[in-house]
Amino acid sequence: MAERRASPEVRWPAQPDMSLALNHMGTFDWDLDSGRMHLDSTALEVLDLDPEEFSGTPAGLRSRMGPSEAARLDARVAQALKDGRSHYGAYVRSRRRDGSPAWTHIQGHILRDADGRPYRVIGILRDAAHDPGEPGAGGERAEGRRRMTGVVERTTAILAHARTVNDVTDVLKDPEALSHLGAVSVMLGIVDGGRIHLVAEGQLGSYVPEIEYTRIDARFPMSEAVRSLQPVFLASREEFQHRYPELWPYIEPLAVRSGVYLPLIAQGRAIGALGLLYRRDGDFTAEERNVLVALGSGIAQSLQRAMLFEQEHDLAEGLQRAMLPRRIPQVPGSRIAVRYRAARMGREIGGDWYDVVPLGDGRIGVMVGDVEGHDTDAAAIMGQLRIVLRAYVSEGHTPDTAMARASAFLRDLATDRLATCTYAELDLGTGLLRLVRAGHHDPVVRRGDGTAHPVQVAGGLPLGLAPRETAPAGRSGSGYPVTSLELHPGDTLVLCTDGLLARPYAEDPDAGMRELMDAVSSGPADVEELADALCDLIGDAGGGDDMALLLLRRRGTPGPRGGGPLRLRLTPGDPEGPAMARHLIRAAVAAWGAQELADAVELAADELMANVLVHTDGGGHVNVRLTAAGRIRVDVEDTSSALPRRREAGDWAVSGRGLLLVDRLAAEWGVEPRGGGKSVWCEFALPSPP
Structure with missing residues (x-):
C-alpha cells in the first residue's frame, strides 16, 4: 500500500496567510500615485517570478504576459477606475519560466479618497489552472473573440x-x-x-x-x-x-x-x-x-x-498643371508674382486660374478667374476659357469686348458651369489701368506708401450667362463696363479668387476681405514676399476652395505733375469735340516738358482724328500718353476694318494729305488691328527725358 504524503501542520482555525498560500492565492498592493506595486511571495510564485526579477511596478508583470493580454488588463482596470467601481476582476493568459501556458485570475479592490479619486488598489492574484471547466478561460476566450x-x-x-x-x-x-x-x-x-x-x-x-x-x-x-x-x-x-x-x-x-x-x-x-x-x-x-x-x-x-x-x-493635378501657364513672362517695368493653392477637400483640383499676356509697346494684360466646381471638368473648362480670353486680348480686342466674347464662348460650350473673372490691362509707360470684372470680387491696390484699398470696379454678369437686353445708361454695350484708373510707380495691383477670402466659419462675410486688406498693407513691398504672406492666410495645404493669386507691381519713378495718360471720345456730329481734344493734347505735351513739339503733335493728332470722323460711322477714341521709351504716342482707334493708305494728292485735291503730314511730322507711325477695328498711331521723340 502506497505511503500517504503527510500534510503540513496547520493550526485550527487556519490563518488567512496559510489559507491563501495553500490555494495558490497571493496578494498585491498597488499605489496609484507613485506607481509602486508590492507582490507577496505567493503572488511571485503564481507568476513564476523570482523576487530579484520583479521591478516593483506594474510593468514587472509584463514579462509573464503577452502584449495583448497586458493591454487588455490595463483596459479593464482603466474602465473600472473611470466608471467609479470599487472592484474589478479578470482572467489573463500568462507563461511560466519554461514557456508553458498558465491562467491567472486577478481581483482588485479600489480605494478612493473623499473626492472619489482612486489612489490605491489592494487585491488577490491566484492560479486559475484548476478552475472547474476553466470558466475563466472560457470567458476570456469569449472576450478575446469580442x-x-x-x-x-x-x-x-x-x-x-x-x-x-x-x-x-x-x-x-x-x-x-x-x-x-x-x-x-x-x-x-x-x-x-x-x-x-x-x-x-x-x-x-x-x-x-x-x-x-x-x-x-x-x-x-x-x-x-x-x-x-x-x-x-x-x-x-x-x-x-x-x-x-x-x-x-x-x-x-x-x-x-x-x-x-x-x-x-x-x-x-x-x-x-x-x-x-x-x-x-x-x-x-x-x-x-x-x-x-x-x-x-x-x-x-x-x-x-x-x-x-x-x-x-x-491625373487631375497633371491636367491642372497643363492648363495653367507654364511660365510667367517678364515684362520690363513690372514685377509679377503668382501663386496657386489646391483645396484640401474633394479631388484637390479646381477651376481657378491666372495668366499674364504681354501686349507689346509697354502694355501688359493680367487676369484671374474661377470656374465652378472642383473636378477635372472644371479644370478642362478653365484651360479652354483661359486660352480663348488670352487669344482675344492678344488680337487687340478691348477689355470689355474680350470679356463679352469669352462669355459667349463659355455659353457655346453647352456646359452648366459658370465662371467669374477679372481682367486688367496696364500701360506701364503711363500707368493707365483699365479693368473689367465679370461676377468677380473687387481687386485691391496697394499704394507705394503701403496703404491699401479695394478698387470699385463696375461689374458685369458671370461668364456663361446671357447678356442683358439693353445696357444700363453710361455703360458699355458689351455688358462689361471698363473702369480706368492710374497705377503709379511703386503701386501694386492684387488680384485673387475667392479661395483666399472665404472663411467658412466666420459669421461676418467681409472678414476675409478685411484680413486680406490688413495683410496687403502690412506685408512686404516685394511682390514675391507679399505673395507668400498672403498665402499664409490659408496655409500651404489650401482651404476648402482652391485659390489663384496674382500681384502686379509697376516699377519706375513718378512722372511730373499732369503726366498721366489722356483718353478722349470722338463722337460724329460733335463740333466741339476736335477743338477740345486739340486743347487737351497741347496741355498734356506741355506738361511732359515738350512744348516745342506741341504744334507737330497737335497737327498729327488732328489729321488722324479727322480720318476717323470723315471716313468711319461709329466715331472712336484718341489716346495720348508718354511711353516707357521716352516718346509721346498718339493712338486713334475706330471700328472700321479698312486700313488707311498713304497717297499723293494733286494740287487741287481737297484730301489725301493727312498721312503724308503724319509721316513727315512723326518719328514713326503705323496701323494695328484692334478686334473689330484698328488703331492708327504715331510717336514723337522727346528732346530730353521728362
Missing part, C-alpha cells in the same frame, strides 16, 4: 476615411492598433508590376526589412501570399527558418516567434500584402484566422480606394 472582432470593426471604420495610401499606413502603424492586434510589428507591401514595394512598417525596432522591392516569385512569405492569394501562417521560429531561409537572417535577431502574411485582394486580384509579427508561440486558432482574414479584406478595400483616389488625383 476584442478581436472589435479591432476589425474599429480598424475598418477608421480606414473608411482614408483617402491616400499614407492614410492607410498611418492607421496600421499606430502603436495602439498594434497592441490591440497583439502584433509587435506590421508591414504593408503594394504590388507594383512584377514586384512588391514595401511602403510601411510599424513599431520601430521590430521591422523586418524584406528589402524595399522584392520579386513576386521570390522565396518570401509576402511574395507567396500574393502568388497564392492565400494567407501564410508561421507558428514558430523554426518554421521561419525552414520555410524561408532567405528571410531568416532578418528574423533571427528579433524577439519574433510567429507571424501571418495576408494577401490584400480586391476585385479578384492581389494588390498587396500585410505582414503581422508576434512574440507568441503556437499556431493560430480557427477563430483567429477568420478574424485576420476579415481584417485583410477590409484593409484591401481601403487600400484600393486610396490607390484609385491617388491615381485620379495625379
Whole structure:
C-alpha cells in the first residue's frame, strides 16, 4: 500500500496567510500615485517570478504576459477606475519560466479618497489552472473573440476615411492598433508590376526589412501570399527558418516567434500584402484566422480606394498643371508674382486660374478667374476659357469686348458651369489701368506708401450667362463696363479668387476681405514676399476652395505733375469735340516738358482724328500718353476694318494729305488691328527725358 504524503501542520482555525498560500492565492498592493506595486511571495510564485526579477511596478508583470493580454488588463482596470467601481476582476493568459501556458485570475479592490479619486488598489492574484471547466478561460476566450472582432470593426471604420495610401499606413502603424492586434510589428507591401514595394512598417525596432522591392516569385512569405492569394501562417521560429531561409537572417535577431502574411485582394486580384509579427508561440486558432482574414479584406478595400483616389488625383493635378501657364513672362517695368493653392477637400483640383499676356509697346494684360466646381471638368473648362480670353486680348480686342466674347464662348460650350473673372490691362509707360470684372470680387491696390484699398470696379454678369437686353445708361454695350484708373510707380495691383477670402466659419462675410486688406498693407513691398504672406492666410495645404493669386507691381519713378495718360471720345456730329481734344493734347505735351513739339503733335493728332470722323460711322477714341521709351504716342482707334493708305494728292485735291503730314511730322507711325477695328498711331521723340 502506497505511503500517504503527510500534510503540513496547520493550526485550527487556519490563518488567512496559510489559507491563501495553500490555494495558490497571493496578494498585491498597488499605489496609484507613485506607481509602486508590492507582490507577496505567493503572488511571485503564481507568476513564476523570482523576487530579484520583479521591478516593483506594474510593468514587472509584463514579462509573464503577452502584449495583448497586458493591454487588455490595463483596459479593464482603466474602465473600472473611470466608471467609479470599487472592484474589478479578470482572467489573463500568462507563461511560466519554461514557456508553458498558465491562467491567472486577478481581483482588485479600489480605494478612493473623499473626492472619489482612486489612489490605491489592494487585491488577490491566484492560479486559475484548476478552475472547474476553466470558466475563466472560457470567458476570456469569449472576450478575446469580442476584442478581436472589435479591432476589425474599429480598424475598418477608421480606414473608411482614408483617402491616400499614407492614410492607410498611418492607421496600421499606430502603436495602439498594434497592441490591440497583439502584433509587435506590421508591414504593408503594394504590388507594383512584377514586384512588391514595401511602403510601411510599424513599431520601430521590430521591422523586418524584406528589402524595399522584392520579386513576386521570390522565396518570401509576402511574395507567396500574393502568388497564392492565400494567407501564410508561421507558428514558430523554426518554421521561419525552414520555410524561408532567405528571410531568416532578418528574423533571427528579433524577439519574433510567429507571424501571418495576408494577401490584400480586391476585385479578384492581389494588390498587396500585410505582414503581422508576434512574440507568441503556437499556431493560430480557427477563430483567429477568420478574424485576420476579415481584417485583410477590409484593409484591401481601403487600400484600393486610396490607390484609385491617388491615381485620379495625379491625373487631375497633371491636367491642372497643363492648363495653367507654364511660365510667367517678364515684362520690363513690372514685377509679377503668382501663386496657386489646391483645396484640401474633394479631388484637390479646381477651376481657378491666372495668366499674364504681354501686349507689346509697354502694355501688359493680367487676369484671374474661377470656374465652378472642383473636378477635372472644371479644370478642362478653365484651360479652354483661359486660352480663348488670352487669344482675344492678344488680337487687340478691348477689355470689355474680350470679356463679352469669352462669355459667349463659355455659353457655346453647352456646359452648366459658370465662371467669374477679372481682367486688367496696364500701360506701364503711363500707368493707365483699365479693368473689367465679370461676377468677380473687387481687386485691391496697394499704394507705394503701403496703404491699401479695394478698387470699385463696375461689374458685369458671370461668364456663361446671357447678356442683358439693353445696357444700363453710361455703360458699355458689351455688358462689361471698363473702369480706368492710374497705377503709379511703386503701386501694386492684387488680384485673387475667392479661395483666399472665404472663411467658412466666420459669421461676418467681409472678414476675409478685411484680413486680406490688413495683410496687403502690412506685408512686404516685394511682390514675391507679399505673395507668400498672403498665402499664409490659408496655409500651404489650401482651404476648402482652391485659390489663384496674382500681384502686379509697376516699377519706375513718378512722372511730373499732369503726366498721366489722356483718353478722349470722338463722337460724329460733335463740333466741339476736335477743338477740345486739340486743347487737351497741347496741355498734356506741355506738361511732359515738350512744348516745342506741341504744334507737330497737335497737327498729327488732328489729321488722324479727322480720318476717323470723315471716313468711319461709329466715331472712336484718341489716346495720348508718354511711353516707357521716352516718346509721346498718339493712338486713334475706330471700328472700321479698312486700313488707311498713304497717297499723293494733286494740287487741287481737297484730301489725301493727312498721312503724308503724319509721316513727315512723326518719328514713326503705323496701323494695328484692334478686334473689330484698328488703331492708327504715331510717336514723337522727346528732346530730353521728362
